[in-house]
Amino acid sequence: MSVFRYTHAIVCRMPKSFKTNALGVEDNVDLELARKQHQNYISNLRAIGLDVIELPPDENHPKCLFVEDTAIVCNGSALICKPSEPSRRNEVDYMRNILKTELELPVSEIKDEAAMLDGGDVLFTGKEFFVGISSHTNEAGARAVAGAFPEFPCSPVKIDGDRHLKCLMSMAGPDVICVSSDPCAQDALKRIENLATFRYKTLTVPNVEAANVLYANGTMFFREGLPESSKIFEEKMSHMDLKPLTFSEVAKAKGYLSCCSILVRKTKHLKKIM
Secondary structure, three states: OOOOOOOEEEEEOOOOOHHHHOOOOOOOOOHHHHHHHHHHHHHHHHHOOOEEEEEOOOOOOOOOOOHHHHEEEEOOEEEEOEOOOHHHHHHHHHHHHHHHHHOOOOEEOOOOOOOOEOHHHEEEOOOOEEEEEOOOOOHHHHHHHHHHOOOOOEEEEEOOOOOOHHHHEEEEEOOEEEEEOOHHHHHHHHHHHHHOOOOOEEEEEOOHHHOOOEEEOOEEEEEOOOHHHHHHHHHHOOOOEEEEEOOHHHHOOOOOHHHHOEEEOOOOOOOOOO
């Protein structure tokens, strides 16, 4: 079974505070439209067979929509992250409870007090991990990923600028990395190619916003409204089910497709944490 086959998705409903307080929004967010786009996102996750767990909105945490930063789930277990922003620690506490009680996953914690780890900096290829070393995640955070999932190679990758690694690239399918033509993304890709234990194909798109796609259960979701990149997806990835999603309002808060869900595959034999 493909590692990109999932049974569940965890999402969080959008709080009213998202409109003005999420990630320093510069443009005016149409909250009603943003919620409609997010609900469509959730509906499409259900359409590919996922049991979606919807967390209630938390007005005290405008970024609660971006659940990806709170935990890494892989191979039947979870690692609780340590977001770089202390204000997001309560989101982590809530996610820990959901993973333990709702999904009954074994959960590990980061013991190094100096560690910083945002889930948006963790790229799992299906065979190995790459962890972006950025303003959000440090090497201690990368070591925590390596320790939590020792069955997979794990390499730290320096990221220039303040974006997460998965803003620059993401998995578009088995062994296929979708990456932006942006110089920062290309530099990160070269570092990954030098560090990689396995070989990957690359799919390069001209729009920075298009580099983050979401591949799950044989379907690749991508940002609608970026015609140059959409054409590349349609030409190069025509062998799989493609689904464009409108995400313009969420994107105003620097939100991208993968950051709005945590994907989980529950197995009968869960990994034990020693």
